[in-house]
Amino acid sequence: MIQNTARPRGRPRSFDETGALEKATQVFWSKGYDGVTIDDLVAGMGVGRPSLYAVFGDKRAIFLRVLKAYAERKGASAAKALLSPQGLRDSIAGFLRYAVESATEKGSAPGCLMVCVAPLVNDAEVRQFLQNAVAGGAALVERRFRDGITAGEIPSDFPVATRTTQVTDLARGLTMRAQIGTPRKTLLKEAEEAAELVLLPPRRASK
Amino acid sequence: MIQNTARPRGRPRSFDETGALEKATQVFWSKGYDGVTIDDLVAGMGVGRPSLYAVFGDKRAIFLRVLKAYAERKGASAAKALLSPQGLRDSIAGFLRYAVESATEKGSAPGCLMVCVAPLVNDAEVRQFLQNAVAGGAALVERRFRDGITAGEIPSDFPVATRTTQVTDLARGLTMRAQIGTPRKTLLKEAEEAAELVLLPPRRASK
């Protein structure tokens, strides 16, 4: 029998691993990648320096773990906002609203780790991860559009691919404006308007 | 009589002031604000350390000068793309194309100093400047829409304010995707599609 709750051998850790990573998220989020020092992480995560290196590795490794955990959480939330049973317009608006809300959350820094800070990190692995994450987000939106066609909410010749990148680009724009201090209320209104925009019927092919 | 070409008194400078600032632009652009060290600026600008401090001040002061010069140049170019004599759709598309082109220029880092890096700088004056610059850019777009109404290119009830922020948000989205490596060709196509989107006729008020 394997004891599932078996404690490991030596002195127990004084911190929670995933909890410390969440705190690290806040540190990177508020200071950017290059802006954080190891001392910032030590202070923010509540983990001693030697333990930090032993458990997580150096700054780059910590950021990668933070980024992946963050992407997973945000991806799940975005999927929930997008795919819960509701009309197409509510889905798209919900997606954009979620982007705005998480970028203007009280208690967190404004903006978004993946949209605003990660793209500036000069690291091949971060880049690669970001590109995949971006593609994943777009795939989610695209899927919702296709479901909308199946359900008859939009015509079958709706330009799904085009509108998908437009939704994500608009979300990026809203998020960046959150970063520079645009108030939540303004952005929420614009999220609704953006949803309406991308659902407008395309111009009929002329001739 | 004032001698306009009078050389100043002592040893002449070995660098061109505005030229050095342009080189500094590239340094900040490619490394971000927190990522650059004074040594990076010394190497990139071709200015000795003491001269750098004497003429420009510290890193923050240099960045502010760089940002202002950059904003002025880009603002002028954007205005040119937007307001040159052409149809409304070409104007909007030209604006978005310009955003993409300057964000994917060979020889410069990808992205945009004002859209991608400045928003992350944690400085009150930078923030204030950015907000003004953003408002100024939007005002330019809005003006073009209004001219379009006057010229009869769009109906007088066209939702100018809404579409204006959408154009700028889409531009931000395209620029951020340039930053993470989306190829110019893809983005240029999307710029055209974005211009088409924001010129679609709004839904008629129902009822």
Place this chain on the structure above:
DNA sequence: GGTATTTTGAATCATGTGGTTCAAAACTCC
């Protein structure tokens, strides 16, 4: 209780970084 095992905090070290000093160099003016 004693031993093995793991984590922790404090101290430590080498290096990177922001910023200054100072004598020599390169000019103009007389």
Place this chain on the structure above:
DNA sequence: GGAGTTTTGAACCACATGATTCAAAATACC
């Protein structure tokens, strides 16, 4: 050509930062 003026490069300083070491502390196993 000499005096006055400004810039320059090299050296320098204090401090922040990344990373490691090591004995003490806290636990499980026997």
